[in-house]
Amino acid sequence: xxxxxxxxxxxxxxxxxxxxxxxxxxxxxxxxxxxxxxxxxxxxxxxxxxxxxxxxxxxxxxxxxxxxxxxxxxxxxxxxxxxxxxxxxxxxxxxxxxxxxxxxxxxxxxxxxxxxxxxxxxxxxxxxxxxxxxxxxxxxxxxxxxxxxxxxxxxxxxxxxxxxxxxxxxxxxxxxxxxxxxxxxxxxxxxxxxxxxxxxxxxxxxxxxxxxxxxxxxxxxxxxxxxxxxxxxxxxxxxxxxxxxxxxxxxxxxxxxxxxxxxxxxxxxxxxxxxxxxxxxxxxxxxxxxxxxxxxxxxxxxxxxxxxxxxxxxxxxxxxxxxxxxxxxxxx
Amino acid sequence: xxxxxxxxxxxxxxxxxxxxxxxxxxxxxxxxxxxxxxxxxxxxxxxxxxxxxxxxxxxxxxxxxxxxxxxxxxxxxxxxxxxxxxxxxxxxxxxxxxxxxxxxxxxxxxxxxxxxxxxxxxxxxxxxxxxxxxxxxxxxxxxxxxxxxxxxxxxxxxxxxxxxxxxxxxxxxxxxxxxxxxxxxxxxxxxxxxxxxxxxxxxxxxxxxxxxxxxxxxxxxxxxxxxxxxxxxxxxxxxxxxxxxxxxxxxxxxxxxxxxxxxxxxxxxxxxxxxxxxxxxxxxx
Numbered sequence: 252x253x254x255x256x257x258x259x260x261x262x263x264x265x266x267x268x269x270x271x272x273x274x275x276x277x278x279x280x281x282x283x284x285x286x287x288x289x290x291x292x293x294x295x296x297x298x299x300x301x302x303x304x305x306x307x308x309x310x311x312x313x314x315x316x317x318x319x320x321x322x323x324x325x326x327x328x329x330x331x332x333x334x335x336x337x338x339x340x341x342x343x344x345x346x347x348x349x350x351x352x353x354x355x356x357x358x359x360x361x362x363x364x365x366x367x368x369x370x371x372x373x374x375x376x377x378x379x380x381x382x383x384x385x386x387x388x389x390x391x392x393x394x395x396x397x398x399x400x401x402x403x404x405x406x407x408x409x410x411x412x413x414x415x416x417x418x419x420x421x422x423x424x425x426x427x428x429x430x431x432x433x434x435x436x437x438x439x440x441x442x443x444x445x446x447x448x449x450x451x452x453x454x455x456x457x458x459x460x461x462x463x464x465x466x467x468x469x470x471x472x473x474x475x476x477x478x479x480x481x482x483x484x485x486x487x488x489x490x491x492x493x494x495x496x497x498x499x500x501x502x503x504x505x506x507x508x509x510x511x512x513x514x515x516x517x518x519x520x521x522x523x524x525x526x527x528x529x530x531x532x533x534x535x536x537x538x539x540x541x542x543x544x545x546x547x548x549x550x551x552x553x554x555x556x557x558x559x560x561x562x563x564x565x566x567x568x569x570x571x572x573x574x575x576x577x578x579x580x581x582x583x
Numbered sequence: 584x585x586x587x588x589x590x591x592x593x594x595x596x597x598x599x600x601x602x603x604x605x606x607x608x609x610x611x612x613x614x615x616x617x618x619x620x621x622x623x624x625x626x627x628x629x630x631x632x633x634x635x636x637x638x639x640x641x642x643x644x645x646x647x648x649x650x651x652x653x654x655x656x657x658x659x660x661x662x663x664x665x666x667x668x669x670x671x672x673x674x675x676x677x678x679x680x681x682x683x684x685x686x687x688x689x690x691x692x693x694x695x696x697x698x699x700x701x702x703x704x705x706x707x708x709x710x711x712x713x714x715x716x717x718x719x720x721x722x723x724x725x726x727x728x729x730x731x732x733x734x735x736x737x738x739x740x741x742x743x744x745x746x747x748x749x750x751x752x753x754x755x756x757x758x759x760x761x762x763x764x765x766x767x768x769x770x771x772x773x774x775x776x777x778x779x780x781x782x783x784x785x786x787x788x789x790x791x792x793x794x795x796x797x798x799x800x801x802x803x804x805x806x807x808x809x810x811x812x813x814x815x816x817x818x819x820x821x822x823x824x825x826x827x828x829x830x831x832x833x834x835x836x837x838x839x840x841x842x843x844x845x846x847x848x849x850x851x852x853x854x855x856x857x858x859x860x861x862x863x864x865x866x867x868x
């Protein structure tokens with residue numbers, strides 16, 4: 252129990268009882284993993300083993316039937332040319348060649364990767380220093396009301412968020428009114444209909460949705476950093492900036508990993524907001540894989556191509572999430 | 584740098600700034616989150632079809648839009664359909680997650696690691712990856728256009744997180760609980776429902792709330808699996824409503840607020856559960 256040893260005396264006595272109660276738990280768990288099967292002399296060991304499958308059956312059954320098999324089916328269909336109605340024909344890797352050469356497909360993948368800037372990097376870049384400021388200024392204060400509000404965008408349906416921002420970005424909407432008010436009337440436009448700016452506008456909706464999440468995650472993370480590290484940094488004469496880079500940032504490693512994982516998945520798999528704000532347009536300027544998969548499969552009759560894109564997208568997400576996990580676990 | 588004495592534990596910044604900075608930052612961001620909602624609410628208070636502008640109190644505030652949007656989109660039916668999905672989805676998912684988490688946490692059996700890994704594969708899988716064959720497969724067995732399609736598909740998609748979550752909860756309980764009950768001759772079923780489930784009630788509430796939230800907000804699957812307008816869920820209905828009334832800002836705003844209200848109401852009541860749950864298991868948002 253090295254944690255306990257590191258605590259000042261007063262803390263140790265206060266938490267000793269709780270710690271002692273917890274200690275045997277941790278110990279027991281290590282030594283008796285086959286807990287359920289341990290009933291001494293009970294005839295049930297084999298029975299127990301088989302009964303485990305009964306407990307698993309509903310979850311694994313539903314998961315296999317409605318997630319795993321459809322996913323395998325996605326891979327299967329990705330090798331066919333199929334319009335969803337007539338008989339499909341084998342196409343080998345033809346659909347994958349399209350994913351990697353067709354300009355719309357490539358645009359969709361590029362936009363998804365670009366959304367990482369808006370959904371992940373910006374919210375984290377904003378959330379980190381602000382969480383540090385809040386942690387520094389507030390000590391253990393938790394800001395229950397602000398926290399609750401910051402989480403709101405995570406709670407309301409994204410389709411509603413999209414409708415809301417359609418209005419914010421409209422010709423008469425709040426964004427243009429604010430630009431008007433600060434004398435930038437010449438810049439105002441129907442943002443979501445603009446070939447250059449629609450993508451940025453949609454991306455910033457992602458930033459709006461995700462920043463509150465990162466701020467709350469990091470703020471909770473800072474509360475867990477050992478305060479003695481800050482004292483040590485202070486004794487070494489570190490200023491607030493060096494303290495941020497030397498103590499806060501390394502201390503938040505795991506939390507940054509969580510925030511990155513969640514937001515990157517949201518960026519790559521975005522659908523609702525794009526679907527309702529721009530539908531991928533104007534042209535293909537905001538097309539993302541989610542919307543393109545939907546269009547290809549259900550309006551263009553290119554089921555095979557949609558499935559190939561879906562496979563590439565899932566592989567991309569899995570790879571990036573794995574890479575983030577690696578990066579976070581690695582020692583600095 | 585005079586903060587050291589009064590701020591012994593936290594990173595320091597000059598005292599005068601530090602007193603205001605925290606609340607200011609938090610309040611500023613809270614405001615940035617709330618303003619679009621208020622803008623939406625103000626728009627909804629205008630008469631239907633009115634030319635609305637930015638962020639102004641309407642000249643003739645009215646609640647008539649809510650009624651108009653309600654009947655135009657048929658929200659009575661849409662909300663009822665959503666409720667049916669939730670009433671099927673949440674208990675079924677919770678039950679499956681409890682049973683699977685229990686087996687993974689307390690039982691030894693062949694293939695445990697492999698099966699758990701198989702389940703966790705689903706954690707990062709986007710909805711887009713399964714939706715296309717799901718539609719064709721479910722249509723071929725006549726399940727599309729039924730709430731059951733959505734209930735079963737979402738239960739499957741939510742299962743990796745739920746089983747993982749419940750396994751964590753059961754692992755965190757002292758093993759003596761199980762052993763003492765087993766010593767008294769209780770079988771695994773009794774141990775689960777009499778001993779373990781009551782001990783994890785707060786975690787179960789959190790999981791149930793997350794399932795409610797994800798199920799209620801799900802758009803893509805609802806859009807694809809249920810094409811019959813009479814059977815759509817509320818978010819899917821809103822999606823179609825946007826297409827039909829895209830220029831009528833007040834009506835659209837009212838419809839959006841109708842769809843938002845149930846989740847926000849539940850969120851405000853169970854706020855702590857939501858935030859702790861989403862912080863703890865923010866893997867699948």
